[in-house]
Amino acid sequence: MTPGTARELELVVVGSLNMDLTVPVTRLPGRGETVAGAAVVRVAGGKGANQAVAAARLGARVRLVGQVGDDALGRELLAAVAGEGVDVSGVRQVPAATGMAMIVVEDGGENMITVASGANRLFHLTAPGSSALMTTGLDLATADALLLQLEIPVAACLAAARQARAHGVPVVLNAAPYTQGLDDLLPLVDLLIVNESEADALCGGTDPAGLLALGPRAAVVTLGGRGARGRDAGGGCEAPSFQVPVVDAVGAGDTFCAQLALAHAAGLPLAEAVRRACAAGALATTAHGAQTAMPTGGQVERLLARAS
Template identity: 45%
Template sequence: MSKREFPAVTVVGSINLDIIATTDRLPTAGETIGGGMLHQQPGGKGANQAVAAARLGGSARMIGAVGDDAQGRLLLEAMAGAGVDTADVAVVEAATGTALIVVDRDGENQIVVCPGANENFSLDAVEFGADETVLCQLEVGLPVVLEAARRSSGYFVLNAAPAMELPAELLERCDLVIVNESEYALIPALATAKLVAVTYGKDGSAIFEHGRRVAEAPASAVSVANTIGAGDAFCAALVLALRAGLGYARALEVANAVGADAVGDPSSQPALAPLGHYLERTTVPAGADS
């Protein structure tokens, strides 16, 4: 395998404390379930993706906000400890964002996000380099995502989660959109978007150009411990793989392998090997770039 330079990835997004209750099964509406186990850990789609990019060997910078509280300090320390540049994370007079999560024995989950500080930051003092890859999600205000799209001049990626209607200006700016199959169905405009990667859980992933399926890769069989951070790890891996020059099918295969490791880890910010490990561990599909 030839040596590849990974791009600088700047993540604009959410930073949350995940408060997780693990139960035998998810409750139905109005139902109380006993016997749960409670723990908390760093999370937020933005922070998860920045940490994954850093652990995979990329240069990761986080732009977002935490509260001036113990939770915010914990999350800043966790990101910095993973190798993420947190100099542009604002500390604001609002509670740090929190996600309340219930996870069942199969790793399925229900999530309620209380955004807190994630709704209280701007990009006024932030600069983007022409060589930076910018990765956004939709757990922060849409105006912040639009501002990032307008101000960045490099490769721009949107993980369109949670699903919502996307302004035409934002969609046209995206070099790549990443969604799961439910989000793909909920955002009809993606059917004609420039480039869209879609994850299908146990059925793998695919890439569409203007609605035409141009590449796919199967998922790896794995025991599921937690699905919360798997999609975020997939996003970071796919962005790094594509920006390093891998072809679509090969990049999907590598990102699927990273996602498989992530679902086997109970953490929202799972321990990951450098991306080269996944390149060596996966096979090269016929006709795909190595």
């Protein structure tokens, strides 16, 4: 594969699928305040689906494992994600409501998000070796990495991570949104990705060294418009942000995670992997929507070349 690209890599993503309802506004509302917005935009979302689509756009072979409701929104979500080239054979349809996210985006890209988990909250995996596990499509035999987030129960993430470790597959965890009860999961993680508030909740600060003390082999903290910093056994690194015209920051973090997971799976040094992730995340802010704004691998390469 070409260094830094996702070509030939296979990523398994276990995570959430939501239908995003987005309303653009001139400014975010305060507590108890009503702000008039433009027309509602409905697009596929959820951290699991977003990161799967981002990785596919970057050129990887991607399989998504998750759960949607047996309803019109669930079928619409599956069609949208499959249309991006993601294998959704591991996504179950169950008798529950499909997850939804309500997103308000102000001019300049800042946003507020409320999530109704729906079918995601009921998602589970059984222990490795159980025949029930096979119905989820969680086959890691040929995977280069497993990517997890916390919009599904921690128990499901733990079951997936344990199987990945058994197969020698690197585990990447985007610990978002922050959730308690990660003591058993973090020691199974090869690469932990969090933002500043999540880092502070986990270790009482934003230094990646504090996160490494919890068990992961490498940790990266995203800093929004200031880039990201990371640390592994080889030491620390920091990458600045890329200057781009920001339209909508929704999905930028998920794009960052997908690119970082792929660069890590490709064996790139952490500093280079973080820089590439910053470039991908920046490009995702230059258009409206989450999945609709995610860049291709070629776009990331061109931005990196211009900035070098």
